[in-house]
Amino acid sequence: MTSSEKILHADIVIHDAMVLTMDKERRFIKRGSVAIVGDEIADVGDADWIAARYRARRTIDGQNKILMPGLINVHTHAPMTIYRGVADDIPLKEWLYDHIFPLEAKFSSNPENLKAGMRLAIAEMLLSGTTMFKDMYYFTDQLGAVVAETGMRAMLSEALFDNATPSNGGGEKTLQYIDAAIRNWKDHPLVQQAVAAHATYTVSPEFIVKAKDLARRHDTMFSVHLSENQWEVDTIREMYGATPVKHLERLHVLDRQTLAIHCVMLSDEDVDILAETSTGVAHSPQCNMKLANGAAPVPELLRRGVHVGVGTDGVASNNDLDMFDEIRTMSLLHKLSSNSTTVVSAKEAVEMATIIGAKAIGYDDKIGSLEKGKKADLILINVDKPHSKPLYNVYSSLVYSLRSSDVDTVIVNGDVLVEQRQLLKMDLSGVYEDIERIAHDISAFL
Amino acid sequence: MTSSEKILHADIVIHDAMVLTMDKERRFIKRGSVAIVGDEIADVGDADWIAARYRARRTIDGQNKILMPGLINVHTHAPMTIYRGVADDIPLKEWLYDHIFPLEAKFSSNPENLKAGMRLAIAEMLLSGTTMFKDMYYFTDQLGAVVAETGMRAMLSEALFDNATPSNGGGEKTLQYIDAAIRNWKDHPLVQQAVAAHATYTVSPEFIVKAKDLARRHDTMFSVHLSENQWEVDTIREMYGATPVKHLERLHVLDRQTLAIHCVMLSDEDVDILAETSTGVAHSPQCNMKLANGAAPVPELLRRGVHVGVGTDGVASNNDLDMFDEIRTMSLLHKLSSNSTTVVSAKEAVEMATIIGAKAIGYDDKIGSLEKGKKADLILINVDKPHSKPLYNVYSSLVYSLRSSDVDTVIVNGDVLVEQRQLLKMDLSGVYEDIERIAHDISAFL
Numbered sequence: 001m002t003s004s005e006k007i008l009h010a011d012i013v014i015h016d017a018m019v020l021t022m023d024k025e026r027r028f029i030k031r032g033s034v035a036i037v038g039d040e041i042a043d044v045g046d047a048d049w050i051a052a053r054y055r056a057r058r059t060i061d062g063q064n065k066i067l068m069p070g071l072i073n074v075h076t077h078a079p080m081t082i083y084r085g086v087a088d089d090i091p092l093k094e095w096l097y098d099h100i101f102p103l104e105a106k107f108s109s110n111p112e113n114l115k116a117g118m119r120l121a122i123a124e125m126l127l128s129g130t131t132m133f134k135d136m137y138y139f140t141d142q143l144g145a146v147v148a149e150t151g152m153r154a155m156l157s158e159a160l161f162d163n164a165t166p167s168n169g170g171g172e173k174t175l176q177y178i179d180a181a182i183r184n185w186k187d188h189p190l191v192q193q194a195v196a197a198h199a200t201y202t203v204s205p206e207f208i209v210k211a212k213d214l215a216r217r218h219d220t221m222f223s224v225h226l227s228e229n230q231w232e233v234d235t236i237r238e239m240y241g242a243t244p245v246k247h248l249e250r251l252h253v254l255d256r257q258t259l260a261i262h263c264v265m266l267s268d269e270d271v272d273i274l275a276e277t278s279t280g281v282a283h284s285p286q287c288n289m290k291l292a293n294g295a296a297p298v299p300e301l302l303r304r305g306v307h308v309g310v311g312t313d314g315v316a317s318n319n320d321l322d323m324f325d326e327i328r329t330m331s332l333l334h335k336l337s338s339n340s341t342t343v344v345s346a347k348e349a350v351e352m353a354t355i356i357g358a359k360a361i362g363y364d365d366k367i368g369s370l371e372k373g374k375k376a377d378l379i380l381i382n383v384d385k386p387h388s389k390p391l392y393n394v395y396s397s398l399v400y401s402l403r404s405s406d407v408d409t410v411i412v413n414g415d416v417l418v419e420q421r422q423l424l425k426m427d428l429s430g431v432y433e434d435i436e437r438i439a440h441d442i443s444a445f446l
Numbered sequence: 447m448t449s450s451e452k453i454l455h456a457d458i459v460i461h462d463a464m465v466l467t468m469d470k471e472r473r474f475i476k477r478g479s480v481a482i483v484g485d486e487i488a489d490v491g492d493a494d495w496i497a498a499r500y501r502a503r504r505t506i507d508g509q510n511k512i513l514m515p516g517l518i519n520v521h522t523h524a525p526m527t528i529y530r531g532v533a534d535d536i537p538l539k540e541w542l543y544d545h546i547f548p549l550e551a552k553f554s555s556n557p558e559n560l561k562a563g564m565r566l567a568i569a570e571m572l573l574s575g576t577t578m579f580k581d582m583y584y585f586t587d588q589l590g591a592v593v594a595e596t597g598m599r600a601m602l603s604e605a606l607f608d609n610a611t612p613s614n615g616g617g618e619k620t621l622q623y624i625d626a627a628i629r630n631w632k633d634h635p636l637v638q639q640a641v642a643a644h645a646t647y648t649v650s651p652e653f654i655v656k657a658k659d660l661a662r663r664h665d666t667m668f669s670v671h672l673s674e675n676q677w678e679v680d681t682i683r684e685m686y687g688a689t690p691v692k693h694l695e696r697l698h699v700l701d702r703q704t705l706a707i708h709c710v711m712l713s714d715e716d717v718d719i720l721a722e723t724s725t726g727v728a729h730s731p732q733c734n735m736k737l738a739n740g741a742a743p744v745p746e747l748l749r750r751g752v753h754v755g756v757g758t759d760g761v762a763s764n765n766d767l768d769m770f771d772e773i774r775t776m777s778l779l780h781k782l783s784s785n786s787t788t789v790v791s792a793k794e795a796v797e798m799a800t801i802i803g804a805k806a807i808g809y810d811d812k813i814g815s816l817e818k819g820k821k822a823d824l825i826l827i828n829v830d831k832p833h834s835k836p837l838y839n840v841y842s843s844l845v846y847s848l849r850s851s852d853v854d855t856v857i858v859n860g861d862v863l864v865e866q867r868q869l870l871k872m873d874l875s876g877v878y879e880d881i882e883r884i885a886h887d888i889s890a891f892l
Contacts, residue, residue: 081832084836084847085838085842086838089787089791089793091786092787120832120835123832128833289782290778290846292784292786292787318846319842319846325771328771332732332735332736333735333779335736335737336738336741340738341535341541342535346534386877387570387574389881390531390884392532392885392888393532396765397531401531401765401766428832432835436835
């Protein structure tokens with residue numbers, strides 16, 4: 001620094017960490033710092049340089065910690081934490097029709113239950129290093145307030161079905177609800193409402209097109225479960241004479257503002273379509289495995305430049321919201337299914353959980369990397385435990401050795417929400433009380 | 447309790463936990479206690495009954511915790527923690543011949559390096575709920591002292607090759623080393639030495655038979671890497687005109703005192719042979735996936751009554767020693783590979799990590815369940831975090847939601863080794879110093 005450069009003010013400086021920027025050059029700064037002003041990253045650089053340049057209102061010690069962008073979970077049904085582990089290891093149809101659907105009809109129709117489930121989900125996500133999630137469920141307009149109160153960042157999508165849902169009447173009525181929700185939350189710094197159609201077998205072409213039109217009018221994301229398993233492909237072929245992907249291409253709803261969730265069963269033409277339309281993909285490896293749906297062709301999608309983000313899906317089929325766990329399983333799964341030790345490398349897995357995930361949901365102008373001008377969403381990870389030593393390669397460590405429980409500090413939008421593994425702004429005992437009460441009722445219903 | 451029953455003494459009572467016994471009836475006692483006298487479990491039962499019957503020198507509060515047998519890791523190369531993450535995401539042969547073998551020639555030939563690696567491994571295992579591991583590596587006679595000093599339980603096997611190894615001359619010389627090691631550690635309460643032949647492609651039939659004879663003479667386990675991948679099957683077919691399993695059957699070395707490690711590529715006849723000979727199997731799902739070797743036919747082996755335990759393998763190919771992580775991945779993997787949501791259920795996964803694992807290594811008379819007369823190896827697991835709520839089913843929670851970082855207390859042989867997630871008997875800073883020094887040398891060599 002020359003003497004003519006003036007000292008700048010920062011609200012927070014995270015000093016002397018191993019900074020994994022995930023910027024275009026994927027810079028890894030062994031002794032780096034990040035300066036935060038308000039809700040934004042003001043600077044990223046060498047620790048000494050930042051120390052000389054910034055006077056910080058608050059300094060957080062980053063020594064022996066990895067500092068990186070917060071993880072982005074691109075597919076959740078967050079309020080379903082109330083159903084965690086309620087029915088496992090049973091056939092898919094029995095699971096869905098005898099357990100999940102009856103439970104949802106009974107308990108998901110009460111928004112208070114979903115608020116409690118959402119609070120629990122956000123606590124779990126923050127403590128495990130996730131700073132942004134893209135959710136599809138019910139009562140999203142009401143749930144926005146829960147997200148806002150916690151300080152978490154989220155994109156919420158009310159699930160559209162042709163038929164009535166636990167939250168509203170389906171079809172036009174749901175579209176009206178979504179339209180109002182988007183308007184209500186417009187320009188909120190943390191919460192964005194977007195549009196989701198549940199799936200091609202539950203939403204008619206007419207309403208899929210109307211939903212995408214609504215998303216276009218509001219310049220927001222449209223998402224849809226797509227090609228999750230062979231049954232779906234067979235069903236859509238029978239109904240519309242095309243694969244689910246081709247069916248949506250014909251409806252002109254695939255573009256870079258669409259997120260296709262799952263994409264397990266893809267033909268070569270489907271891959272071409274997703275690549276050519278720049279459609280984003282949400283990949284949920286653990287759920288795909290647990291429900292025996294298959295291994296999505298992720299290495300091929302990545303080769304074709306498709307933005308594949310990572311989502312845990314709901315905890316009724318996972319059963320956690322742990323992105324560390326998810327990307328480790330993902331990296332192992334594709335090595336097995338591709339019969340190659342080199343695919344979905346640790347570096348690619350970290351990219352998918354950060355910057356590529358941000359691109360998949362159209363948020364990479366705001367988050368996904370540590371760069372000047374982006375929102376200050378970042379996490380500090382301890383590397384001081386036996387399982388994290390030695391550390392030869394930061395990507396290898398993050399994917400194959402480190403765990404969600406190593407996350408020490410979590411900052412969202414410039415706000416410190418987790419410090420030394422403790423939630424600073426949430427009353428966990430109140431959350432637990434609500435959850436225990438709801439779980440008691442659910443147990444009685446089982 | 448009637449007044450005539452006398453009050454008994456216990457060294458430790460773990461009071462009022464959710465006790466998962468893993469005994470024959472798989473009893474789950476919602477408010478249970480375990481009394482420990484010396485190195486043994488003296489009683490398991492209802493919390494009030496134990497409280498009335500025992501006066502404890504020390505009481506550990508089990509409220510809101512799951513109490514279960516310590517996890518058994520049936521296949522490790524524990525000292526290889528010094529190579530954690532040193533080479534990932536590269537082709538198998540390059541990984542082995544250009545990285546692992548040269549590193550081992552240089553650094554595994556110094557027993558001091560392996561002692562440091564072993565200490566780090568034991569710290570990691572204890573903190574993640576493992577109370578017993580079966581290891582195959584070098585300098586096992588010297589390493590026994592490291593295990594003993596930590597209070598961990600282990601069965602160590604010096605790896606026999608025809609050729610010289612980093613530790614000794616191979617063939618007869620290694621057999622002599624093993625024979626001496628077994629004698630040196632005979633009757634030690636924690637450490638047992640056993641016999642291992644590395645694999646059918648590195649050990650000639652002559653030495654495989656001699657190794658098994660040595661194991662028989664000492665009434666101890668014989669273990670061998672077996673049918674890990676297609677290359678091995680092809681190689682052994684070419685060398686001996688049989689599958690690796692059939693080859694060993696012809697050598698008469700398969701029986702209930704033999705542990706076959708991996709068993710990924712099995713013919714129907716191979717499965718028959720393993721079942722009929724009561725050979726134990728060590729299953730390492732994460733390593734099999736990471737090295738793209740395949741999915742072992744575990745559901746079929748379990749159906750046939752084969753004792754399949756779970757092992758993490760060495761951290762150069764995993765990259766951790768985390769049994770929670772391992773059994774979750776295992777359960778998901780086999781659902782995918784069998785195209786069935788019901789196989790390798792959460793309950794089976796917990797069985798494999800405890801009582802079935804104990805059977806696989808011939809230790810089920812001593813460990814693997816909480817039963818009167820067995821060794822006091824047990825773990826207490828917190829269920830007070832967002833990701834562990836609600837708790838509808840203890841097996842589901844253990845496998846699909848709980849994490850190694852939830853392990854709070856670890857007792858081995860009646861000795862409290864971990865309390866509130868802290869190691870009580872190990873000097874971690876000294877371990878880290880050694881590891882950093884070795885890792886520095888390894889980095890310079892890369």
